[in-house]
Amino acid sequence: MKTDLKTNLKSIWARAYVRIVGANREPSWILSETVLPLLNTAAFVYVYKALRAPEEYIGFVILGGAMTAYWMNVLWSMASQFYWEKEMGNLELYLIAPISRMSILLGMAIGGIFYATLRAVVVFVFGSLIFRVNFFISGVVELFLIFILTMIALYGMGMFFASLFMLWGREAWHTSNLFQEPIYLLGGFFFPVKTLGYTVAMFASAIPISLGLDGMRQLCFKTGKTLGFLDVKIEILLLLGLSIFYIWISHYALLFMENLGKKQGRLTLKWQ
Amino acid sequence: MNHAIETLKLNRTFKIKKAKDKPAPSFITALEEVNLTINKGELFGLLGPNGAGKTTLIKILCTLLLPTSGTALVDGVDVVKNPALVRRRINMVSGGEHSGYGILNVRENLWMFSQFYGVPKKIAYERIDTLLKLFGLDEFAKTRIGKLSTGMRQKMNVIRGFVSDPEILFFDEPTLGLDVQIAREVRKYIANWVKNNSQKTVLLTTHYMAEADELCDRIAIIDHGKVIACDSPSNLKKLLRKETIVHIEINLTDENFEHFSQLPGVKKFALEHKHNIGRTELKFILENDSAISQVTQALSSNGSKIISLSKTDPSLEDVFVALVGRSLESEN
Ligand SMILES: Nc1ncnc2c1ncn2[C@@H]1O[C@H](COP(=O)(O)OP(=O)(O)OP(=O)(O)O)[C@@H](O)[C@H]1O
Numbered sequence: 001m002k003t004d005l006k007t008n009l010k011s012i013w014a015r016a017y018v019r020i021v022g023a024n025r026e027p028s029w030i031l032s033e034t035v036l037p038l039l040n041t042a043a044f045v046y047v048y049k050a051l052r053a054p055e056e057y058i059g060f061v062i063l064g065g066a067m068t069a070y071w072m073n074v075l076w077s078m079a080s081q082f083y084w085e086k087e088m089g090n091l092e093l094y095l096i097a098p099i100s101r102m103s104i105l106l107g108m109a110i111g112g113i114f115y116a117t118l119r120a121v122v123v124f125v126f127g128s129l130i131f132r133v134n135f136f137i138s139g140v141v142e143l144f145l146i147f148i149l150t151m152i153a154l155y156g157m158g159m160f161f162a163s164l165f166m167l168w169g170r171e172a173w174h175t176s177n178l179f180q181e182p183i184y185l186l187g188g189f190f191f192p193v194k195t196l197g198y199t200v201a202m203f204a205s206a207i208p209i210s211l212g213l214d215g216m217r218q219l220c221f222k223t224g225k226t227l228g229f230l231d232v233k234i235e236i237l238l239l240l241g242l243s244i245f246y247i248w249i250s251h252y253a254l255l256f257m258e259n260l261g262k263k264q265g266r267l268t269l270k271w272q
Numbered sequence: 273m274n275h276a277i278e279t280l281k282l283n284r285t286f287k288i289k290k291a292k293d294k295p296a297p298s299f300i301t302a303l304e305e306v307n308l309t310i311n312k313g314e315l316f317g318l319l320g321p322n323g324a325g326k327t328t329l330i331k332i333l334c335t336l337l338l339p340t341s342g343t344a345l346v347d348g349v350d351v352v353k354n355p356a357l358v359r360r361r362i363n364m365v366s367g368g369e370h371s372g373y374g375i376l377n378v379r380e381n382l383w384m385f386s387q388f389y390g391v392p393k394k395i396a397y398e399r400i401d402t403l404l405k406l407f408g409l410d411e412f413a414k415t416r417i418g419k420l421s422t423g424m425r426q427k428m429n430v431i432r433g434f435v436s437d438p439e440i441l442f443f444d445e446p447t448l449g450l451d452v453q454i455a456r457e458v459r460k461y462i463a464n465w466v467k468n469n470s471q472k473t474v475l476l477t478t479h480y481m482a483e484a485d486e487l488c489d490r491i492a493i494i495d496h497g498k499v500i501a502c503d504s505p506s507n508l509k510k511l512l513r514k515e516t517i518v519h520i521e522i523n524l525t526d527e528n529f530e531h532f533s534q535l536p537g538v539k540k541f542a543l544e545h546k547h548n549i550g551r552t553e554l555k556f557i558l559e560n561d562s563a564i565s566q567v568t569q570a571l572s573s574n575g576s577k578i579i580s581l582s583k584t585d586p587s588l589e590d591v592f593v594a595l596v597g598r599s600l601e602s603e604n
């Protein structure tokens with residue numbers, strides 16, 4: 001048991017290492033991963049400025065723009081990672097190793113989070129400075145809790161998507177594509193989710209980032225609470241629920257998909 | 273004591289996707305009633321033409337594929353019931369695999385894979401550095417793997433298999449596409465590893481006869497998913513000790529010479545087209561020497577000019593021809 005845990009921890013670090021070292025070795029990535037999102041976020045800021053929206057909205061957009069980094073990482077890197085690994089011939093090597101599939105995904109996630117955080121911090125710090133956002137933090141502990149739980153739930157959801165990519169490549173790819181824009185909308189990256197109306201916002205809350213962003217905005221800005229969707233405490237509980245749910249379901253989805261793949265002979269490329 | 277590998281009536285079929293114009297999906301039998309027992313300390317070869325089922329068997333033993341029916345045990349552990357326990361004992365290397373990450377160098381990639389087996393850092397680097405040196409890759413330890421040649425890449429893959437120090441190591445065509453010199457180094461290392469570790473086992477697949485002959489303690493010849501013979505190379509060749517083996521070269525032709533297998537004294541007959549040298553090689557398993565003249569007469573009445581004729585000791589290739597009725601290479 002103890003050696004199992006050790007092996008899994010080592011695997012997580014080894015897999016994360018690829019991404020962390022990668023970021024250092026290709027500095028040009030860093031530029032495109034930080035400057036472009038910053039411009040994207042700035043565009044929304046100017047929309048709100050042009051419309052003379054309340055000042056909070058600018059802070060909202062910058063927070064949303066920063067959190068987009070994690071969403072992109074989950075959707076484009078984490079979810080489809082197994083598909084690429086299969087194409088490269090790494091997936092089978094992961095699967096024959098005596099480790100949990102979740103460790104591999106967690107390793108990828110940590111590598112990705114490192115990267116996404118870089119992007120998030122750049123958008124957040126530069127955005128806040130350039131547009132002179134006024135923060136008013138009303139609860140540090142809650143803010144921290146919400147952020148962590150959002151991350152766990154979001155990457156848990158990523159693991160669930162990843163299980164689908166174990167067998168489906170192109171099909172799952174299209175699905176990701178399909179999801180990107182609607183989730184931008186439902187996730188409320190660039191406006192308060194409450195704007196969508198209660199029912200839609202409720203559905204949108206299945207996406208961890210909607211609740212997470214809403215909670216963070218409430219805790220970061222003076223008038224945040226008035227624009228919030230649910231009470232922050234309730235949001236924390238819901239996020240906790242989502243975290244458990246997504247990790248639980250991805251555990252079973254990974255087992256299920258792996259077994260299905262073993263049955264149908266689709267875990268490896270046929271022509272290998 | 274457990275056997276390293278044991279299979280009992282192992283079957284695997286694949287469902288082929290239904291085509292639009294066909295009423296029902298069809299099935300391919302990749303393995304049929306495979307019974308194999310491989311002892312610890314053996315270097316065991318699976319020899320067979322393309323599509324024989326070699327990779328399928330390896331995948332089942334490596335827990336990447338479920339059998340349709342039957343049992344497979346690795347070190348006494350059932351691959352279906354307890355795959356996690358099997359995985360601790362094995363590793364696998366395939367020919368021409370493109371594993372690893374281009375952003376990392378050779379040493380880092382090998383380290384990464386060793387971590388999935390929990391090898392302590394110091395031991396991992398010791399093993400990696402020793403093996404890199406042994407395979408003449410030490411100069412390239414810090415080279416990103418994208419810059420390696422095919423041969424070097426494959427050496428790295430082979431090293432990957434050894435770094436986790438598994439009990440049972442599977443090689444699927446480890447020397448595929450390697451030049452002679454590198455293939456020889458790889459074979460030599462594999463052979464020594466088994467020789468120097470009495471409890472370690474290697475199962476390798478190949479369709480190079482000479483490789484199987486030179487390397488393996490025992491060989492299973494497999495064709496269309498069935499094991500048709502299983503013994504040591506020398507015993508397999510003894511199957512043909514009474515027969516006469518004759519190889520004849522003629523100019524390249526697309527004739528199939530099917531009627532030659534009906535000639536008196538001809539037990540089995542196969543042909544192989546050697547496009548690179550513009551010749552067709554005919555391989556005959558004859559009952560005795562006197563049948564040779566039958567064959568040469570039939571050839572000349574057929575209008576074929578004999579370029580060379582040799583009577584040889586049986587090779588594994590001839591054993592394959594005798595058992596299967598066609599040449600192994602002719603499938604490629
Ligand atoms: N995942 C799969 N789906 C459908 N058919 C498959 C699959 N894997 C293998 N097959 C079929 O099963 C048969 C056995 O294939 P296998 O790859 O085991 O042969 P092999 O002996 O390894 O051949 P090669 O020398 O070409 O590697 C072939 O007819 C192959 O087309």
Ligand SMILES: [Mg+2]
Pocket residue numbers: 272326327328444
């Ligand atoms: Mg094969």
